Amino acid sequence: EADIYQTPRYLVIGTGKKITLECSQTMGHDKMYWYQQDPGMELHLIHYSYGVNSTEKGDLSSESTVSRIRTEHFPLTLESARPSHTSQYLCASSPGTSLTGELFFGEGSRLTVL
Amino acid sequence: KNEVEQSPQNLTAQEGEFITINCSYSVGISALHWLQQHPGGGIVSLFMLSSGKKKHGRLIATINIQEKHSSLHITASHPRDSAVYICAVLMDSNYQLIWGAGTKLIIKP
Numbered sequence: 169e170a171d172i173y174q175t176p177r178y179l180v181i182g183t184g185k186k187i188t189l190e191c192s193q194t195m196g197h198d199k200m201y202w203y204q205q206d207p208g209m210e211l212h213l214i215h216y217s218y219g220v221n222s223t224e225k226g227d228l229s230s231e232s233t234v235s236r237i238r239t240e241h242f243p244l245t246l247e248s249a250r251p252s253h254t255s256q257y258l259c260a261s262s263p264g265t266s267l268t269g270e271l272f273f274g275e276g277s278r279l280t281v282l
Numbered sequence: 283k284n285e286v287e288q289s290p291q292n293l294t295a296q297e298g299e300f301i302t303i304n305c306s307y308s309v310g311i312s313a314l315h316w317l318q319q320h321p322g323g324g325i326v327s328l329f330m331l332s333s334g335k336k337k338h339g340r341l342i343a344t345i346n347i348q349e350k351h352s353s354l355h356i357t358a359s360h361p362r363d364s365a366v367y368i369c370a371v372l373m374d375s376n377y378q379l380i381w382g383a384g385t386k387l388i389i390k391p
């Protein structure tokens with residue numbers, strides 16, 4: 169059982185609102201990731217972190233930002249939500265210093281922007 | 283052409299059937315992941331392999347590095363196996379993950 173948690177699971181908000189999707193893991197993993205997934209489509213990496221104070225943009229352009237102040241916490245923030253941000257956001261982590269570690273996923277946050 | 287291709291895209295089978303899902307890739311890799319995504323979105327890692335074969339319960343994953351191909355097999359399939367199965371490869375050039383589009387499996391009772 170993976171110990172990685174995302175909140176909220178579901179969120180419906182109006183255009184222009186600021187939102188933060190939370191992701192926490194209790195496994196002490198250095199590497200954490202945020203993926204965006206539209207229904208029936210593949211996952212796209214939007215942000216990743218290889219440790220505290222390390223964040224990088226992924227291969228999908230995103231208007232979101234992330235921070236990694238603590239190992240266990242990797243929140244994703246949208247300053248001004250738009251309907252185009254409607255999607256599912258999945259957080260993942262992987263252990264160790266090796267780049268080939270197993271992936272552990274949260275349950276996802278399904279965001280709807282009206 | 284996608285760098286990771288899965289087949290079939292959709293698969294419907296009867297309970298008890300032997301299931302095979304294929305993943306072909308065109309890049310050099312360090313490892314390959316098989317993951318399962320249930321309706322509602324949660325993703326579970328099934329296997330990570332870089333050579334040979336791994337088995338966990340009724341699931342078996344194989345990889346042929348020379349042929350750039352991996353298969354996921356499910357023996358004695360059950361309706362609870364219904365999910366989307368995703369193949370993802372870790373590129374050996376930059377350690378980025380490339381995801382397949384997934385195979386939607388439905389097992390009918």
